[in-house]
Amino acid sequence: MQPEDVLKELDGGAARPIYLLHGTEHFHVQTLLAALRRHTLQGCDPGLCLSEYDGRTAAVAQVLDDLRTMTFFGGQRLVIVDQADSFLTDNNEVLAKYAKSPSRTGRLVLVCEERPDTRRAAVKAIEAAGALVACEPPKAYLVPAWIRGRARELGKTVTPQGAAALADIVGVDLAQLDSHLRMLIVYVGGRATITDDDVVRTVEQEKVTQIWDLMDGVADKKPKAALEALDRLLIRSGMESIMLGRIATTLLRLKSVKRLLRRLGSEGQVMQALKVHPYVAKKTVAQARKFSLGELDAGLKKALEADRAIKTGRMKPQLAVEKLIIELCT
Numbered sequence: 001m002q003p004e005d006v007l008k009e010l011d012g013g014a015a016r017p018i019y020l021l022h023g024t025e026h027f028h029v030q031t032l033l034a035a036l037r038r039h040t041l042q043g044c045d046p047g048l049c050l051s052e053y054d055g056r057t058a059a060v061a062q063v064l065d066d067l068r069t070m071t072f073f074g075g076q077r078l079v080i081v082d083q084a085d086s087f088l089t090d091n092n093e094v095l096a097k098y099a100k101s102p103s104r105t106g107r108l109v110l111v112c113e114e115r116p117d118t119r120r121a122a123v124k125a126i127e128a129a130g131a132l133v134a135c136e137p138p139k140a141y142l143v144p145a146w147i148r149g150r151a152r153e154l155g156k157t158v159t160p161q162g163a164a165a166l167a168d169i170v171g172v173d174l175a176q177l178d179s180h181l182r183m184l185i186v187y188v189g190g191r192a193t194i195t196d197d198d199v200v201r202t203v204e205q206e207k208v209t210q211i212w213d214l215m216d217g218v219a220d221k222k223p224k225a226a227l228e229a230l231d232r233l234l235i236r237s238g239m240e241s242i243m244l245g246r247i248a249t250t251l252l253r254l255k256s257v258k259r260l261l262r263r264l265g266s267e268g269q270v271m272q273a274l275k276v277h278p279y280v281a282k283k284t285v286a287q288a289r290k291f292s293l294g295e296l297d298a299g300l301k302k303a304l305e306a307d308r309a310i311k312t313g314r315m316k317p318q319l320a321v322e323k324l325i326i327e328l329c330t
């Protein structure tokens with residue numbers, strides 16, 4: 001199940017007795033937790049109706065006791081177990097038994113970073129009685145559509161070019177995208193539409209330069225500069241795979257621009273063909289000129305190898321990305 005599916009159910013007045021939220025996109029997690037608090041507590045004092053636990057130290061007996069204890073006013077209690085990966089694994093049988101007959105007086109929400117093993121009894125029972133909700137960052141190509149949809153929720157319209165520019169600048173971090181959208185809404189005031197000019201004028205340029213700084217370091221064969229840019233981009237643990245995707249996406253974009261330069265010849269025609277803000281187009285064309293097609297193809301193959309190394313567990317994510325950067329610089 002996806003986060004938007006849960007939100008639609010809650011808006012329709014329906015809620016499940018148990019949820020397992022899994023993934024590294026904290027914006028989705030926090031949005032769902034806020035919606036579940038509103039739906040479950042319905043004005044009840046959180047001190048009386050809400051229990052929150054750290055899954056690394058929580059005792060399963062206490063969690064289940066809370067779920068089975070009626071609140072003073074007869075409503076439902078919301079019990080949230082954060083960082084629940086080990087809690088789920090260590091209490092597999094107990095949680096499987098609970099999920100088969102969940103309490104009517106409480107709603108349980110488990111928050112995990114790792115994708116749950118659907119072969120485990122507890123996970124199967126939770127899926128049958130409630131929902132497994134994937135809270136993962138969107139694919140890079142889906143980010144502009146997410147931006148436009150989120151803007152509509154906030155009462156504004158973003159042009160396709162504006163959404164593309166914001167995605168290029170910020171990347172796939174939904175919390176930052178949401179923050180920048182809110183800033184843009186304040187900036188445009190009573191105007192209904194946010195344009196690419198608004199984005200470039202108001203969104204801080206630090207994010208624009210960081211991925212380009214990384215690729216400039218690669219093109220100039222300066223691993224120290226590229227790795228320093230990588231450190232600035234990895235703002236939290238778990239973003240290494242996202243950054244690997246951004247590097248691969250950038251290599252693909254540069255390859256496409258390189259081919260356009262060969263076919264069209266004129267830099268102005270290429271910038272028109274890209275259909276992005278001139279600021280973004282100019283920087284992309286300039287960077288594409290620093291690489292040969294052979295270097296870009298080789299870089300894409302190395303990015304694929306790094307991705308396989310991470311997914312098969314042969315290499316830790318940060319080490320794989322750092323190794324990729326060093327290989328791209330040589």
